[in-house]
Amino acid sequence: MATFTWTATNGVATSAWETPASWASGAASFTVSPGNDYVINSENLFVIDDISANGVTDVANSVTLSGSMFTQAKLYVADGGQFDVTTTLFLNNLLNLGTATGESTLSMGGTGGGGIISLGTGLLEGALGDIVTSYGSTTSEIMGGGTVIAEAGVFQIGTTPANSLVAAGSVDVAVGATTTFQIDPNATLSFADAVSGGTIFFKTANGATGTGVLDVDVLSTFNAKVEGLYVGTSKNDATSYIDFLNAGTAATASLTGVTSGGGTLNVFANGATQSISIVGSYVGDYVNYVSDGNGGTNVFITDTPCYAAGTAILTPDSEVAIETIQPGDLVMTSAGGSIVPQTVIWAGLRAIDLNDHPAPETVAPIRFRRGSLGHGLPRRDLLLSPDHCLFIDGALFPAKLLINDMTIVRDLSLASVTYHHIELDKHAVLIAEGVEAESYLDTGNRAYFSNAGLAAIQHPEFGINEHLRCWETDACAPLMVRPEAVKPVWDRFAARAVALGFAAPEYTTTTDPGVRLTVDGKTVRPLAVQNQTLSFLLPEAAGSIRLMSRSVTPSVLRPWLDDPRELGVAVRSIMLRDRTGETVLGADHPALTDGWHAAEQACDGASWRWSAGDAALPIVSDGPCVLEITLSETTTYLDDVAA
Numbered sequence: 001m002a003t004f005t006w007t008a009t010n011g012v013a014t015s016a017w018e019t020p021a022s023w024a025s026g027a028a029s030f031t032v033s034p035g036n037d038y039v040i041n042s043e044n045l046f047v048i049d050d051i052s053a054n055g056v057t058d059v060a061n062s063v064t065l066s067g068s069m070f071t072q073a074k075l076y077v078a079d080g081g082q083f084d085v086t087t088t089l090f091l092n093n094l095l096n097l098g099t100a101t102g103e104s105t106l107s108m109g110g111t112g113g114g115g116i117i118s119l120g121t122g123l124l125e126g127a128l129g130d131i132v133t134s135y136g137s138t139t140s141e142i143m144g145g146g147t148v149i150a151e152a153g154v155f156q157i158g159t160t161p162a163n164s165l166v167a168a169g170s171v172d173v174a175v176g177a178t179t180t181f182q183i184d185p186n187a188t189l190s191f192a193d194a195v196s197g198g199t200i201f202f203k204t205a206n207g208a209t210g211t212g213v214l215d216v217d218v219l220s221t222f223n224a225k226v227e228g229l230y231v232g233t234s235k236n237d238a239t240s241y242i243d244f245l246n247a248g249t250a251a252t253a254s255l256t257g258v259t260s261g262g263g264t265l266n267v268f269a270n271g272a273t274q275s276i277s278i279v280g281s282y283v284g285d286y287v288n289y290v291s292d293g294n295g296g297t298n299v300f301i302t303d304t305p306c307y308a309a310g311t312a313i314l315t316p317d318s319e320v321a322i323e324t325i326q327p328g329d330l331v332m333t334s335a336g337g338s339i340v341p342q343t344v345i346w347a348g349l350r351a352i353d354l355n356d357h358p359a360p361e362t363v364a365p366i367r368f369r370r371g372s373l374g375h376g377l378p379r380r381d382l383l384l385s386p387d388h389c390l391f392i393d394g395a396l397f398p399a400k401l402l403i404n405d406m407t408i409v410r411d412l413s414l415a416s417v418t419y420h421h422i423e424l425d426k427h428a429v430l431i432a433e434g435v436e437a438e439s440y441l442d443t444g445n446r447a448y449f450s451n452a453g454l455a456a457i458q459h460p461e462f463g464i465n466e467h468l469r470c471w472e473t474d475a476c477a478p479l480m481v482r483p484e485a486v487k488p489v490w491d492r493f494a495a496r497a498v499a500l501g502f503a504a505p506e507y508t509t510t511t512d513p514g515v516r517l518t519v520d521g522k523t524v525r526p527l528a529v530q531n532q533t534l535s536f537l538l539p540e541a542a543g544s545i546r547l548m549s550r551s552v553t554p555s556v557l558r559p560w561l562d563d564p565r566e567l568g569v570a571v572r573s574i575m576l577r578d579r580t581g582e583t584v585l586g587a588d589h590p591a592l593t594d595g596w597h598a599a600e601q602a603c604d605g606a607s608w609r610w611s612a613g614d615a616a617l618p619i620v621s622d623g624p625c626v627l628e629i630t631l632s633e634t635t636t637y638l639d640d641v642a643a
Helices: 470-471 485-500
Strands: 004-007 013-014 037-041 047-051 059-067 074-077 082-091 094-095 105-108 114-116 123-126 131-134 140-143 147-157 171-173 179-181 187-193 198-200 213-218 225-228 241-244 252-259 262-269 272-279 284-291 297-301 310-314 320-322 330-336 336-351 366-368 382-384 389-392 395-399 408-410 416-424 429-431 433-438 516-519 521-523 528-530 533-538 545-549 571-576 581-586 596-601 607-611 614-616 625-633
Touching: 004 581, 082 094, 123 131, 140 252, 198 516, 262 297, 284 389, 310 330, 330 416, 382 433, 516 533, 521 533, 528 545
Parallel strands: 004 037, 013 047, 037 059, 047 074, 059 082, 074 094, 082 105, 082 114, 094 123, 105 131, 114 140, 123 147, 131 147, 140 171, 147 179, 147 187, 179 198, 187 213, 198 225, 213 241, 225 272
Antiparallel strands: 241 297, 252 262, 262 272, 284 297, 310 320, 310 429, 330 336, 330 429, 336 416, 366 382, 366 408, 389 395, 389 433, 429 433, 516 521, 516 545, 528 533, 533 625, 545 614, 571 581, 571 607, 571 625, 596 607
């Protein structure tokens, strides 16, 4: 084993690594005599390129690259080449893996592994499929106070090249707490093994949005700090995010301990929690996560989840946050293909504690993820109250009827939400985050707002009533709530979500309503079933009698339906046969209240009443009797619990 010292130090010359005359020994290049030690220490600026050029793997026992950073030597591994360092790579200068097409490999530790990349104050740059790997069973390490940079494309650490015939070991990175990993805009830094320390920094370009991606394969051993993670929503809109590759599609995440200086990102997957320290101002922001489409989970830090906090409304001068708009201000409205200003006459607001609300699902915001309605529409996540209408294809569609549980979701993760609304002289279409959505229309719900000058309703439940006269006389466009009108629009946005890589929800369903009774707490099954009539034998002196069945909210399986009820079975009549004769209760009987919805009637006069899956039967009998329940209709149910 010999030590070779680089001698070519004239100006900014570029020299090839394999040139024997460039080394002090002058004997032969190390490609002929591999496994030696190489020392590069100069006070002049020069570049050494073509390491592993022409498909030849260059091998060194150790490499020391010294000098003053950015004014001295730089090493370049040829595109597609492989550079093997058996023991130590010490960098106080730059080692760049590839310059144009990429796919270069730096392997550490030889066949046994265990090599060390000691960064010192140097840089290790990779891009476009470049790889740092270890072929041995002993873990290799990256340590020191320098920087690893992903500068473009995907830079992989701890991954075996696709064309390798050798099984990879592992690369344990960031053992030193001072190591920095930088992700440049439009670059991905991918870790396939343990990350035991250091800081991972998302860089921005000229103040622009960070667009980097961090891939984490082994969540349980990821202990680096993350800094500069841009507040955004979607990989499809070029915002930075972390892709936990093998976290599982059921993984979730949350932020805790948030201050203006940072917080803790908690990722829950496979029954365990991993806490990651994030640096930056995330006050008021929270976590958004979606499947990456490959068995993992993409995690983003997203904007404050309430209609008012930062929702951008277009005005004549610029876009402004909705909470800053006051009566007398001008906002831009869309009318007949033109954008025209209108004056605000009232701005309402209402803060709602979702944890304290008896039915939070009725007031929780509908989240339209960035790009859910079209390319760049909305530009950021848009949160609307459930019945707030969007202007689509010349009509108004309530937000809740467009839920697809992919890109448009009911956000029940929030503890509270603040809704703001803007009233104009006439109902009109505003521009919110680039999306056309309605201004305030008084449908009798002004008391929902805390600043309306009226006695505020304690627990508002937003609901839309298409039969109110104001929708016919005052609305700026027709209201669409009929299934045949809403479903084509719902289908369009659901198809877009799937095209963006989201997985459509899958449900196991059944048409069996599982009808039974509970009599004084004991289950009684039907004695006979004929057509739609079920017969039950009741014991003597039966007390509490309840009609039980499976139940479902129609909008769960068919979100385009404006029906939030929990439906069990539709009952046409109830007949009691005992020794005194027959007693019939019709669907419109006033005693059917507990667990029953309002009675309904067809044009031919036939009536029925839906149960909610657990409904009281006002039956009184002194002795044994037969109870006959005739159904009018059942539905499709979720088959997730036994009936």
